[in-house]
Amino acid sequence: MRQIPPFDAFLEAHRRTVYRFAAATVGREHADDVFQETFLAALRAYPRLRDASNLRAWVLTIATTKAVDHARGRARRPVPVADVPERAGPDPPEEDPAVWLAVAALPPKQRAAVVQRYVLDLPYRDVAIALGVSEEAARASAHEGRKKLRGMLEGPR
Amino acid sequence: MRNLRTMVGDVEEASAAAAAALRARAEAEGAVDVGYATVDSPFGPLLVAATRRGLVRLAYPDEAPEAALQAVASGVSPRVMESPRMTEEVRRELDEYFEGERHRFGFRVDWTLTRGFARRVLQATARIPYGRVTTYAQVAGRAGNPRAYRAAGNALGSNPIPIVVPCHRVLHSTGGLGGYTGGLYRKEFLLALEGAR
Numbered sequence: 258m259r260q261i262p263p264f265d266a267f268l269e270a271h272r273r274t275v276y277r278f279a280a281a282t283v284g285r286e287h288a289d290d291v292f293q294e295t296f297l298a299a300l301r302a303y304p305r306l307r308d309a310s311n312l313r314a315w316v317l318t319i320a321t322t323k324a325v326d327h328a329r330g331r332a333r334r335p336v337p338v339a340d341v342p343e344r345a346g347p348d349p350p351e352e353d354p355a356v357w358l359a360v361a362a363l364p365p366k367q368r369a370a371v372v373q374r375y376v377l378d379l380p381y382r383d384v385a386i387a388l389g390v391s392e393e394a395a396r397a398s399a400h401e402g403r404k405k406l407r408g409m410l411e412g413p414r
Numbered sequence: 415m416r417n418l419r420t421m422v423g424d425v426e427e428a429s430a431a432a433a434a435a436l437r438a439r440a441e442a443e444g445a446v447d448v449g450y451a452t453v454d455s456p457f458g459p460l461l462v463a464a465t466r467r468g469l470v471r472l473a474y475p476d477e478a479p480e481a482a483l484q485a486v487a488s489g490v491s492p493r494v495m496e497s498p499r500m501t502e503e504v505r506r507e508l509d510e511y512f513e514g515e516r517h518r519f520g521f522r523v524d525w526t527l528t529r530g531f532a533r534r535v536l537q538a539t540a541r542i543p544y545g546r547v548t549t550y551a552q553v554a555g556r557a558g559n560p561r562a563y564r565a566a567g568n569a570l571g572s573n574p575i576p577i578v579v580p581c582h583r584v585l586h587s588t589g590g591l592g593g594y595t596g597g598l599y600r601k602e603f604l605l606a607l608e609g610a611r
Contacts, residue, residue: 263448263487263494266480268433276429285428292432293439300445303492 259309264300271316272296274377278317281372282324284361291327295320317373317387325365359409367402374399441497448490449497450483453505455512457600460577462504464497465490468522469504472575474596489527508577514607517544519578532569534558539570542583545608549587571595577604 279291373384385395450463458475473482510516538556554566570581582604586592594601
C-alpha cells in the first residue's frame, strides 16, 4: 500500500489540477475560494486517509463537493444573466463569455463531469469516484453535459 | 471544449499563489502537525522539522529532503508543511550554535521517531554537556545496559536529530573517534567547534 505523502508534497502535486477544475467549474473569480476550501478540508481529513493509491481522485471528490455547494449557494442568490465575473488576476488569454455562461448554466454535477472529462482529461473511472456515482452514470453526465453545451453554443442559426 | 480549456488561463501562477495562501491559512488554524524549514550551516543547508512538542528531525544535506520528509510523514504525522514560524526558534539557535555563541539549546526535543533502548541511549546522549565527550559503553550504561555498547552505537548511528542530540560527543573508549553517520569530518568539525578536542 502506498504511503501517505507529506501534505506539502500532495498540495504541490495536485494544486494545478484542483485550480483548473475550480476555475472551469465556478469561474476565475471564485476559483480561489473553492481551492482553499478543498485543500483545507483535505488537510483536516488527511490523518484519517488509509489509501494513498489515488490521491488525485480523492482530492477531486472533495473539490467537486465544494464546487457543487458553491454553485448551489450562488444559484440561490439572484445573479443577472449578463453578469461576467471580474478576474482576480490577469485576464486569461482567450475569454469567451458565451462559453463561460453556457458552462455556468449546466446543473452543477454535469458541470463537474464535463470539466473533469473534457478539460482535465480524466478517465471516466476517476470522474465516477469524484462524483460518487457509477462509471456509466459519470459517462452519461459528461456526454449529456457536452451535448447541452453544444446546443447552447451552436444553437439555432 | 478548446475554448473552455484556454479560458482557464495561467493556472501555474494562480495555483502557486493559491497554494501559498493555503499554507498561511493552515498554519494560522493550527492544522499543521509538523513544520519544516532549511537552515544554512557550515555543512550546507540542514533540514529541520518540528512538532508542537519540539524538534523531531534534523537532516544533513546528503539526505534527500523528500525521503526525510516522507519518513516524518509516516512516523509522526502526514500533516507536514513548510513553516518558518514553527521552526523559528530552532533555526535561530542553530545559527547561534554554529557561531560559537550558544552552548545549550533552549527548545525541546520530540522523541517520537525513537523507541525503547535506542530512545534511552539518545536521551542519555542529550545530557552530555557541551565541550565534553564520553564513550559508547558509558552511554550504554546510562541507558540501562552497560554491555550493550554495540547496540548503543547503532542507536547513535540512527539518531534522527544529529547536532542537537550530540552523538558527536560519543567516542570509543580507546580514544578513537568511532563512527559518525554524517561523516567523520563533521564529527571532527563539531568537536573542534565545541573545543572538546
